[in-house]
Amino acid sequence: MTGTTSIGIRVNGEDFEREVEDRLTLADFLRSELRLTGTHLGCEQGSCGACTVLLDGSAIRSCLVFASQLTGAEVTTVEGLANQADLHPLQSAFIKNDALQCGFCTPGFLLTAVEILNETDHADESTIREAISGNICRCTGYQGIVDAIVEVARSGSER
């Protein structure tokens, strides 16, 4: 068995203090400790992108980092994107452009897309295609996802 560490972490704007097992991944911490189950696990090998969250603003794979190393960090998950009533523009654009079917990959793509929009001002289709190529979707063939992100990038309405 491994040791434990106490951490203080801010998730979706809320502060949490927890004692965690050293080997607990951030993904499992979010899912089982905080019951934020919108962060999905498709491989736990770092290669599908389903578990993508924002860690201090950068999109990372939460199955590859340990929660115990994250004291002081700030994390955004899919649950932190929308206000109560209003969807994030990316969330609306995903629905409108048929960017999802089973929805399992969706949270990972959304957070990857948030990073793209934060980093590049006028991302075009090929930049976006490249930037999401680390995320796997088995249902859609990606076209709807690309279209949705392009649409939001064009409108410049990202927050």
Add this chain to the structure above:
Amino acid sequence: MKAEEFVRGQGQYLADLPDQDCLHVAFVRSPHAHARVGEIRAPESSALIAICTGADLLADISPFRVIAPGHLDYDWYPLAHDRVLFVGEPVAAVVAETPYIAEDLAAEVEVEYDPLDAVTTLDESITGGTVLHAELENNVLFNLPVNEGATADTFAAAHLVVEQEFEYPRQNALPLETRGVLARFDPRDQRYTVFTSTQMPHLIRSALSQILNVNEDDIRVIKPDVGGGFGLKGQLFPEEVVLPALARKLGRPLKWIEDRRESLMAGGHAHEERLHLSAAFDADGNLLATKSLLDGDAGAHSTFPFGAGLDPLTGALNIFGAYRHKASEFTARAFATNKAPAVSYRGVGQIQSVFAVERLMDIAADQLKLDPAELRKLNLYENSEFPVTSPGGNEFDTGSYRETLEIALDRADYTGLRREQETAREEGRLYGIGLATFNEVSGVSIFGYDGASIRIGPDGQVRAFISTGSSGQGHEKVYGRLVAEALGISPELVRVIEGDTDFCPVGAGTYASRSMVTTGNLLESAARELRDKILMIGGLLLSPDDLIPMENAANELRIADGVISLVREPTATVTFEAVAQLAHMKNFDFPLPQELVEAGLECTHYEQHKTVYSNSSAVAAVEIDPDTAQFSIRRCVIIGDCGRIFDSSTVDAQLVGGAAMGLGCALFEHLAYDSNGQILTTSLLDYLVPVSTDIPQIEIGHLETPSTFSANGTKGMGEGGTMAMPAVLANAVADALMDKGRLLNKIPLSEENIFQLLQIS
């Protein structure tokens, strides 16, 4: 709305179910392809709550036989019985407080193995030196010859016979969500509740009732949100048995989530097949007769419900289906090997046969000195020929076989592409054009019927209960609208409920692109019946003295946007909600006649649907880089016809998503084993699936030739895009390779395989 839940991260997939009171299970799996299992020693640890071996489990279950037509059956056990038959086969289950601890403990379990010779190829299995199942005489798990000898005379007299063997690799459907099970047993009412990530809750319940020796009614199977299935989640897996059995024994709810490694190793393989095809032609290029031998590599077991013959049989039954010919014979067989059991994966059986048949048509065109498009046009059924009974005995409803090809050729500018090819060849570039055209079995009811039930509550809320289950096909959206339209009310009032055996009518589930054809029809007919009833009650409220009989209701009354009126007096209206209230009770001043009370506002319909046939045609142009043996796709057009289209965005999404999946099947998806039966592809770094940058522009289009076999005119539309890709790309690559391409007979179209062809001098 489901989509909104999903983008908010509020979907509830198996792993997301509340599990605070659950213990967690990890499986000890065989590292050997074939071995006798000896002693199993549990680690000495206070953290180990329980361990269950195959022998322990025998006290709680009955062995199970997969009884499917044409299959040779033997006893199947969810945990290895005395021998393990594939790498990854579960040998024992370990229970602990957390998944992390359960996995640690599983790794510490010591199992004695006595390795045996492994059968890892079809040839080794056919030779039968080692027989895997002691109850069987050889490794044949399925064997069905049809029309034996029926084509001999035609072949003997034919102008041209083309013959070729083809290979299709082992693949994994790889839904992004792996499988998982959460099982509870309630000692008070002695009932099991099994949550499982499946496409067929009722069939799982049937199998569990036999294996656990309890009534079906004592088991409730619930399918939560499912993160993709693609066929893989359409059968019974060992873990679905072990968890409920152990949950009862331990008196605690149990949870298990498959990891990706387990999934690639043991969670359902598919598609591996060898096809030997022959076709006879007359001098004009008319196809006369076909003969096919399809051998599937079923892996270690026949799986429930479809059995080992699923791929070869599905392919054989409709082989050469799109082409007019007089005589056909085929044999479909499946063999046991020491690999993970084969299950279904989108394109079942047909992805292989379409690839092989379409390659053979190109080879024939070459020998007949005909353009591949001309040879196809000559032999494809014309729209006016339907209904057709194929030489294999299938009844084809309707179709636009030749028409879709003509449209695809037109859309892709076939003549322009050929001109481009000429220029490219003059410049020494390897540029090729491929065609593929085929029909597709859908709406099959292999296992019983389907049901749909609609219930209208006193407040006018409508619930539709269906026996098929969504794993991303958009059922809620499409069916909600369908019911609302048929009833004449707002879609907001309708909720679609699926995947819970306590509420939903019995039915076979979602597979073979069947849902719209079966459930769609049933919901529409049930909704119509209810609408007439609503109209009658509405009529009674509007004109209390005169009860309009059911058969006249639709003529004399109208309902639109939830408002009912008499045709002869449209200004007087009554609302749908008022009718719903009256139908349920509480209007003592206005008693309903007995005939209207009895039926209530509830209607359930069942049916066993007749198979319907969709069709598609595709054109692709590719260019191969001779240095890297990689190719790029210059053009790709797919025209599909799935009968009447109810929701075009859902159909488009299925076609495009299906084509992307088919691209993966064509280019890289390949589960590899070494000669000892060790699996080499256990992560997403070895088993590649398409990512956004792999997908070319895929141009799609639809024709709508309604089926005459389904009341709503629809046909299945989930697999055409998938099946098209290996065939059309293989033909394009072969064409680019010119003479060397003649030998292209296997998928995937990997650099390695193309490189080999380039080396031929």
